[in-house]
Amino acid sequence: MSIRTYDCPQCGAPVKFQSSIAVFVVCEHCRSMVVRRDANVESMGTMAELPPDLSPLQIGTRGEWQGSAFELVGRVRVEWEEGSWTEWCALFPNDKTGWVAEAQGFFMVSFETSEPALPSAPGELEPGASLRVAGRPWTVVDVKRATCLAGEGELPFVAPPGQQRLGADLTGADGAFATIEFYDGEAPRLYVGSYAEFEELRFANLRPVPGWTADTEQIRYQTSALNCPSCGAAVKLRAAGQSMAAVCGSCGSIIDIANPQWQVVQKGDEKARKLNGLLPIGVRGQLQDVDWEVIGLVRRADKYSSWQEYLLFNPWRGFRWLVTYKGHWSWVQRVPDIGDLSGQRIRLDGRDFRLFAKGEARVKDVLGEFYWKVKRGEVAELEDYIRPPEVLSKETYPGLKEFTWSLGEYLEHTAVAGAFGIKEMPVPAGPYLNEPNPFANKTGPVWGRALLFIAILFVIQLIFAAGTGERPIFDGDYVFTRAEPPAVVTTPHFQVDGRQGPVRLAVTAGVDNQWIGFDFDLVNAQTNETFPAQLEVSYYHGYDDGEWSEGGQTNSVSVPAVPAGEYFLNVETDADPALQQLTWHLAVTRGGLFWSNFLIGVCVLLAYPIYLSIRRHGFERQRWSESDFSPYGSSDD
Amino acid sequence: MKHPLYTALGALLCLYLATANQRGWSLLSQISPSHWITSGRGIHK
DSSP states (O other): OOOEEEEOTTTOOEEEEOSTTOOEEEOTTTOEEEEEETTEEEEEEEOOOOOOOOOSOOTTOEEEETTEEEEEEEEEEEEETTEEEEEEEEEEGGGEEEEEEEETTEEEEEEEEOOTTOOSSGGGOOTTOEEEETTEEEEEEEEEEEEEEEEEEEESSOOOTTOEEEEEEEEOGGGEEEEEEEOTTSOOEEEEEEEEOTGGGTOBSOOOOTTTSGGGGGGGGGSOEEEOTTTOOEEEOSSTTTOOEEEOTTTOOEEEOSSSSOEEEEOOOTGGGGOOOSSOTTOEEEETTEEEEEEEEEEEEOSSOEEEEEEEEETTTEEEEEEEETTEEEEEEEEOOOOSOOSSEEEETTEEEEEEEEEEEEEEEEEEEESSOOOTTOEEEEEEEEETTEEEEEEEOTTSSBEEEEEEEEEOHHHHHHHHTOSSOOOOOSOOTTOOOTTHHHHHHHHHHHHHHHHHHHHHHHHHHHHOOOEEEEEEEEEEEOOSSOOEEEOOOEEEOSSSEEEEEEEEEOOSSEEEEEEEEEEETTTOOEEEEEEEEEEEEEESSSEEEEEOSEEEEEEEEEOSEEEEEEEEEEEOTTOOEEEEEEEEEEOOOOHHHHHHHHHHHHHHHHHHHHHHHHHHHHHHTTOTTOTTOOTTO | OOSHHHHHHHHHHHHHHHHHHHHTOOHHHHHSOHHHHHOOTTTTO
């Protein structure tokens, strides 16, 4: 670092040029714009006052980017049609100059890069266009004319107030960011860098933020309160320097606050004063371990419904949104580095999002302040892509050469109520587009567990099947003869051996379009314990539009849990009235398994996962019934 | 452990199947009327 000090041509105060390539310094005493030419300096007038802001950065703030330390030595405040941002000039080791752009809580670090193949005119660049510079592909995100509002500190170029340029913002893979700037009469300049999180830049020597940093709390409401140009009421700003529009709480007029000279851009009406949100403007709450202040509320509507969007602000983290509809809440933040994607499905960071809604959304009412110049009636083309609990939204504003993306995540209404101390929070009604399916997380694991247990049951069944074959223990032939009352047949005694288990009674009878039924009593000869069982043998066949048959001439029944011992059977027989006499054969076997035990076990195990699957499917059907792009067909079905 | 009730149900069913096979029980005969499971008599009357 080679510091050169000059006397301010305007006031004589010392003016320091810390970098050898700095050519422009704003005198911190008289705000004279001092330009260095060769060994001399000259003044080119007085720099405009910087509008007040709540940025935590200041001249002298130190930071680190990709292992390289830097210090902020100057800045310019730049305005465009719909907002403004700050470009901080960062001095790196070896007099290397970089830029830290600060816009709506986003930080972008970039460095000027030489590129011989730059487009010669901005007209060649349109949002969504692809081009290749600095050895990699880029997508144009927006093209806008920017004007220098004011500056301070030192800069490597002359930046007087009112200086204009056209800038094209480009986005590349992995958060890469670039800007091509076109100045009248000069070759275009290319700046290449990437988006950065506040924590990534490891800032030190930050400015205490009024109203947020503990030792400046007492001056919270003294920072930015001006009067409404329409009704004269005081309008307090909660994100001064970041907000571009504010709504007068008294008359409802929307005021352009980008410049110190506030102007009414839209008069308020009676209806405008009636917008009343659940979260009052100015309330603070802690979400995701960060304090947020509600600074704006906008009600938007499409052709089906309306919803509310709360704008939240934190000086270090920027802006977030809380979007609420029918008691559902989403936590939303802008995603800066997505190109012009569209279609039924889009992919972001390896996650697939599915198109849910597409259409125009109109701003109905607004309250508070906003980082763009909001207007009632403003229309945006909205596309919502979902991957519950996430929703990815694309907004395109007619007439503006840019589109914006935001990523929302479903938030439980109780979390919002807890964060902001809301006692009576409406309960969510019906499935919402990004509401997590309450059955989705359970279904897969429960199915896995069900299949595991079915496999175990099957193995248990196979093990027992291998060890319990059926053995014949008795058989005999008998004759049915019609009698009144029916005759009871008693078999000889037979031995049932082994451990307690089933005894199977199998009957073969020569029925032909007839039936014969048996009431068995298997009786233990020692204890008289009786095991009843019933059985029917029926066989029907014939011709009726072809040959058919039903039943058979053999049937069997298993008697469960029969202990070992000496047994006999009492058999009472009944039969088809047409049957007078019939010979039947009885075969008794010991052992075997009841497969019905296994099948009942399988059914019981499957009941819960099937129930979960049905409920999961039903939830999705209901969710998608609100969409014009339902995979389940038309919502009118 | 996730889904403890369902896991307990699965474990109980395994235990029951092993016991039923060991003892020669029929779950069907215990939860249903005996005439319903052992005979279809009367269908063709």
